[in-house]
Amino acid sequence: MSKTHPAFTTGGLAAVRTRADRPLLLTNATVHTFDPLIGVMCDADVLIGGSVIVGIGPGIVTAAEDDDAVVIDASDTVILPARLDVGTALGTVERGSGAGTLAPGSDASFVVVASDHAPDLPAVLHAAYARHDLLLAVLKDGQPTHWAGEHLGGASTASLQPESVAVDPRRVGVWVDTEDFLHQELTAGGRYDETRGGRPHAFQGRYWVDGDRIDYLDDLGFWAFGRFIGDTLHHAGYTMHQQASR
Incomplete structure (x- = not known):
């Protein structure tokens, strides 16, 4: 009888967190490696040593x-990379040299979604990159940052939704170049x-502040951004x- 292994549950997370220096192996998944040599593998295992993909394929x-x-x-x-890099497919980036693919030697940074939500590649990409739920x-680098619906730390944009308001009171006011x-x-x-060159209401819209970054969505429909550095906005x-309050 084959041994039963934990899955993407709280029990599975507990096992991953206690692994210390032991390898981590995800078994029996469909893996989109985005590597030009390996391609897509079904019923495949992904072996992680430290922060690097060590092996990939059935039987590991x-x-x-x-x-x-x-x-x-x-x-x-x-399973697919947490970040895609077309440079690998074009030959401008060395295979297995970092993020962007899941070839052995690549960074162990990837996302996992249920097969029910990924019948084809467009659906996989949509589920992985547009539906964090x-x-x-x-x-990321072999360490879980999200597991079984739980965000485990690090940067999160869950509160930055189009319908939400993300305002830092320290930034409220008039900024002048x-x-x-x-x-x-x-x-x-x-x-x-x-106001631009004395022309009022040149651009108007919504904004969101996320740490030192500000994102703008103009009423015309385009996006822009800025960065707070010390007491300046770039x-x-x-x-x-x-501008000092009057």
Whole structure:
């Protein structure tokens, strides 16, 4: 009788967290490696040593006990890189040299989704990159950052949704560039209003603040961004300072 292994459950997470320096093996998954030599593998195992993909393909699980590996049952799941890099396919990036593919030697950074949500490649990509609620697991450099619906730390954009408001009260006010050309008002309600060269309401829209980054969605439909560095706001080539409240 084959041994039963934990899956993408709290029990599986506990096993992964206690692995220390032991290898981690995900078994029996469909793996989109995005590597031009390997391609897609079905009923495949993914072996992780430290932060690197060590092996990939069927049959690796037979040596799991010899290697004292922690094994996770990945049946009925699809695994693909956490980041895609077309440079590998074009030959401008060395195979297995980092993120972007799941070839042996690549970073062990990948996402796992249920096969039910991934009948074909477009569906896989949509589930993995646009539907964080469908993710069974995310690993970065061999360490889980998301598992069984739980975010385990690190940066999260779960609160940054189009319908939400993400405002930092410290940033609310009028920001003026060094040449007094651009005036940008950030309101407490998550709206911005730009005056350019004395022309009022040149651009208006919504904004979201995420740490030191600010994202703009103009009412015309385009996106832009800026970065807070110390007491300055850098946006579209302008350096702005916050105007003192009157």
